[in-house]
Amino acid sequence: MAKVKPALFEVLHDTQVETVLMRLYKAALRQGWQMLWHFLPKVFQLLGKGIDWKTEEESFYKDKYIPILPDQGTFLYLQARAISAQHILEFGTSYGISTIYLAKAAKDNGGKVISTEYLPHKVQAARKHLEEAGLSDWVEILEGDARETLKENTVSFDMVLLDGWPDMVYTIFKLVEPRLKKGAIILVDDVEGFRPSMQDYLDYVRNPVNGYLSSTISLRKGLEYTVKT
Numbered sequence: 001m002a003k004v005k006p007a008l009f010e011v012l013h014d015t016q017v018e019t020v021l022m023r024l025y026k027a028a029l030r031q032g033w034q035m036l037w038h039f040l041p042k043v044f045q046l047l048g049k050g051i052d053w054k055t056e057e058e059s060f061y062k063d064k065y066i067p068i069l070p071d072q073g074t075f076l077y078l079q080a081r082a083i084s085a086q087h088i089l090e091f092g093t094s095y096g097i098s099t100i101y102l103a104k105a106a107k108d109n110g111g112k113v114i115s116t117e118y119l120p121h122k123v124q125a126a127r128k129h130l131e132e133a134g135l136s137d138w139v140e141i142l143e144g145d146a147r148e149t150l151k152e153n154t155v156s157f158d159m160v161l162l163d164g165w166p167d168m169v170y171t172i173f174k175l176v177e178p179r180l181k182k183g184a185i186i187l188v189d190d191v192e193g194f195r196p197s198m199q200d201y202l203d204y205v206r207n208p209v210n211g212y213l214s215s216t217i218s219l220r221k222g223l224e225y226t227v228k229t
């Protein structure tokens with residue numbers, strides 16, 4: 001993302017939300033050099049078979065935004081509006097950027113988002129950002145490890161964004177699978193960048209006997225788009 005421009009958020013038609021997104025993306029952009037240095041030695045892996053998450057140091061990411069970018073956010077928002085999603089689940093809130101797009105769609109659809117994050121300082125910041133965007137009423141952030149917090153939740157979902165650590169995508173998916181509505185859309189970011197860690201998930205959703213249709217959309221480093229049939 002070279003520059004943060006208001007035109008990136010035009011589809012949302014909400015200046016309060018746009019102002020917060022602008023500020024958060026600018027803050028994320030300031031981490032660009034650290035991200036670049038981190039990934040530079042892995043550039044061939046990233047462009048080739050992808051990085052195995054096991055080789056990543058989680059501590060590096062504790063203060064990183066690592067957000068979906070505005071074109072992806074726009075896609076999420078439009079998608080949620082297209083299916084009039086009422087119940088949206090997100091794995092991986094971070095500082096709340098993707099959550100803001102989903103919450104705006106939930107507000108416009110008359111629905112609700114459940115998001116999950118285990119780092120308390122990120123939960124606190126995301127709640128503040130959602131409040132500033134005027135979207136708190138449409139989001140509940142479950143604080144703690146999603147592998148635990150989602151066990152207690154009984155909502156059935158129309159749309160799911162799996163954007164937590166790549167090696168947990170399949171585990172979280174299997175946890176919520178019984179609660180996916182027919183026609184539910186499941187989106188997973190970065191499937192090309194972290195393919196070795198998500199191969200289990202991809203193998204499962206791409207096997208039609210399991211009841212899904214799935215394909216990678218070339219949006220950034222691959223967005224896996226899955227529909228429950």
Ligand SMILES: C[S@@+](CC[C@H](N)C(=O)[O-])C[C@H]1O[C@@H](n2cnc3c(N)ncnc32)[C@H](O)[C@@H]1O
Nearest residue numbers: 067068092094097098117118145146163164165
């Ligand atoms: C890639 S970031 C999410 C970015 C966010 N969706 C956005 O676009 O702004 C992944 C986040 O998932 C969180 N996470 C990873 N594993 C988790 C788990 N088991 N339970 C809850 N949160 C988790 C991390 O702390 C991190 O903040």
